[in-house]
Amino acid sequence: MKKKKKKILHLPVLLKESIKYLNIKKNGIYLDATFGSGGHSRKILQKLGKLGKLYAMDRDPESIKIAKKIKDKRFKIIYDKFSNIKKYLKKYQLKNNINGILIDLGISNLQLKNKNRGFSYQKNGFLDMRMDTTKGISAAKWIKKSNIKTISKILKKYGEEKFSYKIALNIHRYKKKKDILTTKKLYSIIKKSVPSQKKNPARRSFQAIRICINNEIKELKKFLIFSKNLLSKNSRLLTISFHSLEDRIIKNFIFKNSKKNINIPNKLPLTAKQILKTQSLKNFKFYKKKFPSSDEITKNRQSRSAILRVSKFLKK
Ligand SMILES: C[S@@+](CC[C@H](N)C(=O)[O-])C[C@H]1O[C@@H](n2cnc3c(N)ncnc32)[C@H](O)[C@@H]1O
Structure with a gap:
């Protein structure tokens, strides 16, 4: 057997x-x-x-x-x-x-591989990113309530993202039409905002938002x-x-x-x-x-x- x-x-x-x-x-x-x-x-x-x-x-x-x-x-x-x-x-x-x-x-x-946790830009799922799913707010909610300045600041501070403002601006533009609820959606906005690079540009932004949501610093x-x-x-x-x-x-x-x-x-x-x-x-x-x-x-x-x-x- x-x-x-x-x-x-x-x-x-x-x-x-x-x-x-x-x-x-x-x-x-x-x-x-x-x-x-x-x-x-x-x-x-x-x-x-x-x-x-x-x-x-x-x-x-x-x-x-x-x-x-x-x-x-x-x-x-x-x-x-x-x-x-x-x-x-x-x-x-x-x-x-x-x-x-x-x-x-x-x-x-365990967290990364579960698409419903929202940590991975390689899988499509709800944009959650909370380590403790019983407390705090999801990344989707945070994006909804944050303005361009806040999002741009977080991407720069915690992701060292050079194109932070451009990404934040495109997030803002999309938000006017619809909420950003999935990892796939966020990924596609980031991808469109950043010139093509060797490393995946979503890596920095996902890391930055995760650090912010979980107050990691x-x-x-x-x-x-x-x-x-x-x-x-x-x-x-x-x-x-x-x-x-x-x-x-x-x-x-x-x-x-x-x-x-x-x-x-x-x-x-x-x-x-x-x-x-x-x-x-x-x-x-x-x-x-x-x-x-x-x-x-x-x-x-x-x-x-x-x-x-x-x-x-x-x-x-
Ligand atoms: C890289 S993993 C640890 C892996 C572990 N050493 C193992 O061998 O399985 C990090 C873990 O730390 C937890 N974690 C991160 N920040 C935390 C915090 N501020 N308080 C408690 N747990 C935290 C995460 O939920 C995650 O499960």
Whole structure:
């Protein structure tokens, strides 16, 4: 009898590298802030001992359904945005108690491949783009209520789109006749607004609208700042990002937090307490930066733009 092929939901990106640099302690506590289909989470669980613990989060109800199938006492799934982690600090005793955090940004294959989620310009479906389909407004609604200036600004800011104004203008012209409700419609408007290029022009605009709909930049910034309340001494923060905008935010955050405070008071000499204070801002230390191998890119094209940054958390 032929073996039934298992459906792959999402190929975890930089999996081997993430697990290596999380430096998993058998009885440690870990947080996978972006569960997705659980590729990274499952591997972390394999490495954990009996007393280890893994908390995972996702804002997508589809991911939560998958996570709930994991029957393991060491695993706890939280259905929420990662920027809300503060809410769970007391309940799960997370305050400066976590040995490693992984945050794998962007969208999962589960989201991309489902045409009804509206993330892909290669499939026709309703223009939704919400990671959490139970909250907020769809991309179709956002386009309907936004003016040329707003749309153009978002395409430029989050998609680095040179033809942002032209696209926004053509969206506006079309909207006067009919609502833009499908990915196919939006795609055709973008295509007509931009001179033909090597890379698909819709990629930038779809990314920009998705970032806006899900408030992705604020989410990331808020989480990074709060991570200092989660991580324990000598723990690790791992981030996987897929575009320069996110990577810049991560890089700047780590850079800013890995410098000593150089605001030395005017009056010298310094007291011991003041000396300690001058050093108290040094939270993180950059450790590694990794890219997918050519082998991984061949197997999983979606990994091609991924950057894994590993930082060590020194102290609060
Ligand atoms: C690239 S996928 C993660 C894939 C996962 N590492 C795996 O191996 O299956 C990103 C996931 O993060 C979730 N996500 C993105 N932003 C989020 C946020 N602010 N809060 C919670 N989950 C978020 C998305 O819903 C998506 O499921």
